[in-house]
Amino acid sequence: MHSDDAARGKRHRVLIIGGGFGGLSAARALAKTPVEVTLVDRRNHHLFQPLLYQVATAGLSAPSIAAPLRFILREQANAFVYMDEALEIDRERKTVRFAHGVREYDTLVVATGAGHAYFGHDEWAKDAPGLKTLEDAFHIRRRILLAFENAERETDPAKRQAWLNFVIVGGGATGVELAGTLAEIARHTLPREFRNSEPRDANIMLVEAGPRVLPAFAEDLSEKARKQLVKLGVDVRTGGAVTAIDAHGVDLGDQHIAARTVLWAAGVAASPLGALLGAPVDRAGRVQVLGDLSIPGDPDVFVIGDLASVNSDGKPVPGVAPAAKQMGAYVGSVIRARIEDQAAPAPFRYRDDGSLATIGRMAAVAQFGKVKLSGVLAWWVWLIAHVYFLIGFRNRLVVLMDWASSYWTYQRHARIVQGDIGRDDPPR
């Protein structure tokens, strides 16, 4: 057994907080640099967030889209992985206080991402859960599956229908994916299994305050996505914001919509760790970093991924997985240049490799520069891209198998409600 100190020697210490796309890619970029890389995350796994909605909708099991961080980095001899929670950053002493001890750094990379934002209505959180972590996905899965169970047990028609009404708030990629998949579950997966209630009676409503769904895409693709959603049976409502949410439904303008299941896909707020850095933050709490992704006045502290606010070619870099990966790799190159006394790389530039969003069975939209795709072809591109970027051969194979089986049988294999129904469940 060798101690921390012996293994560490006198190498430059790079401390990375967060094992998402940004943090992991920074760690990997430093594999061949003579530094000691320490990656700390509150969780033991890296999560392939683009497929998290599939766990929430019972299509995939959690281990298919998550892998232990120390497994991913097992061959990287200069990498140490710890499971711990960062509580405080002391930039003067160059230390981070974690729940289980203090760690020193020479260079710090903060990559703790973002959570949900309820635009000043944090009281909505309990009735409109969002989707960022595996636990969120299990919670949403439980809510969706229990809604159909409750409808089956309910004898009052109006109350039953309220269990069959689903409102998804937010028309970005996650909202669109959840709505399309829910419609498929209600129409195709569940019908034969219920005796008193009719899953096909479910109403899936997608609410977007802006004028169109998938606002990050070109207008004609937004329109195509809307049409594909409507074809799947989704009630798409754009141009009006939700003004109230409680356990029994939402208010949308003058209208009250009775719905016992409301899902939140509308806003993100940067991780609270950003504010602890003492650097300037934007309205969403993201840290405004310099062109080399370090914070103003402290070249030894970098912020990357969804927690960073930076422009590239005059436009804000979007909070997406490819941007986080690129930032991680870039920061790795900046650190390497410093260690090797090379010239600093040019400021970070985001390379837009295109955008993809899936809607449902063989329905998706894709945009690569001027090339726009929709429908079946876009869906195949989406599928291949997502399977390709999954970590691990086993996961690729199982995900492909699950999708194939799901496609032919309309079944979803992960329809497991964790835990008892309990006496107070549903709690209201």
Add this chain to the structure above:
Amino acid sequence: MHSDDAARGKRHRVLIIGGGFGGLSAARALAKTPVEVTLVDRRNHHLFQPLLYQVATAGLSAPSIAAPLRFILREQANAFVYMDEALEIDRERKTVRFAHGVREYDTLVVATGAGHAYFGHDEWAKDAPGLKTLEDAFHIRRRILLAFENAERETDPAKRQAWLNFVIVGGGATGVELAGTLAEIARHTLPREFRNSEPRDANIMLVEAGPRVLPAFAEDLSEKARKQLVKLGVDVRTGGAVTAIDAHGVDLGDQHIAARTVLWAAGVAASPLGALLGAPVDRAGRVQVLGDLSIPGDPDVFVIGDLASVNSDGKPVPGVAPAAKQMGAYVGSVIRARIEDQAAPAPFRYRDDGSLATIGRMAAVAQFGKVKLSGVLAWWVWLIAHVYFLIGFRNRLVVLMDWASSYWTYQRHARIVQGDIGRDDPPR
């Protein structure tokens, strides 16, 4: 939409509480009998408990060994499935009060199984979790994986070793399976991934109060199992009971064993619903039923599976899955005979199809009457039997694939700790 009443008509109502092997098999046995079958479970899924230890040790994901009850019974037109929790049984009024309403029955089948028993030491439960439900499996998985994470973070050698010491209490099939698998994880799965600690330093201790492990098997097979465990690196201690358990270890006779992870596989206690029936129960809380599995004085109430205490050929029927299945099928035939005014079947007889227990890689023991197997051959029989009885083609395929990949790579794909590490975790 049709109401409960319309669908029900005037058919004889069979209410089954519990969707384990017993309850599910009773429901299926009544598929072609003109009765209304209502199956109620607190959970939405049937669980293949014989492989639960694989979920606890990160080898399989939950959906591989669990399937929604209503999916399993979807083609059975006379079966209704509800997710609810039974609170009270009124045998005079022939009603059961559930958390979400009261249901009437003409015939009641109680099949709620068993939980953990700590022999009067319920305070041990928090430090020595048992394995009965998916939540138990996730909790144990979390404890095991966090133990290695904590060892990696710990700098004090004695404290580190305490994180690497594992005590499994109880030398039955579950204890043997957990011990063998843990030894494999420590020796083969994890070693390359840790930098400060050495997973191979883990001590896996299996404690059995009786004179031998796997007491349900013949003596020579117990001895073979012990040898196979020792070969895997398990420290097997028989003939001495644990006298104290807390968060820092166990007392075994005069010896204190420092271990931060203690798992309980020693005793089961019948579901509390048995006591609510007002029928005679044995020391373990199991309901003493008559030869036709009904309770004394009430031919309309049956108790089956682990909750039932009954003799067959002068010997107590063991609390195993095949016995529960046979009881379910038998009670189905009793009810059918009554409905069809046929003579009552002969009293229940347990048909012992043999016993199987796996120990580790290619190591198992099997006993079929006078035929005894051990080692590789027993392991193949175990594998084929377990895959065969899994529900669903997809599960069979994925489980086989996971085992094959686990076998060649020593990896375990479900190494996901659910939830944050948290500030107070480990809490002591």
